[in-house]
């Protein structure tokens with residue numbers, strides 16, 4: 596089975612599971628620091644980072660599980676993990 600770059604499961608499976616409910620921390624994207632390099636989109640294991648009309652990354656919090664990989668790999672420190680408020 597072929598998987599997309601950075602994906603550990605098929606997107607359809609993640610959508611069925613709504614992995615966003617696992618999260619205790621959420622990534623917050625600071626567009627003022629973002630260079631639109633696309634690294635976060637590539638490393639996200641849920642494949643849940645899209646982009647807005649200007650090309651900035653936007654996570655889908657229904658499927659983001661809060662793993663923090665995007666924060667670790669962002670070369671511009673443009674993402675921070677914040678405690679989830681429920």
Ligand code: SF4
Nearest residue numbers: 639659660662663665
């Ligand atoms: S924390 Fe970042 S890398 Fe992890 S699932 Fe959420 S958006 Fe993807």
Ligand code: SF4
Nearest residue numbers: 629630632633635669
């Ligand atoms: S990895 Fe960081 S700089 Fe690159 S697109 Fe994502 S948020 Fe922007």
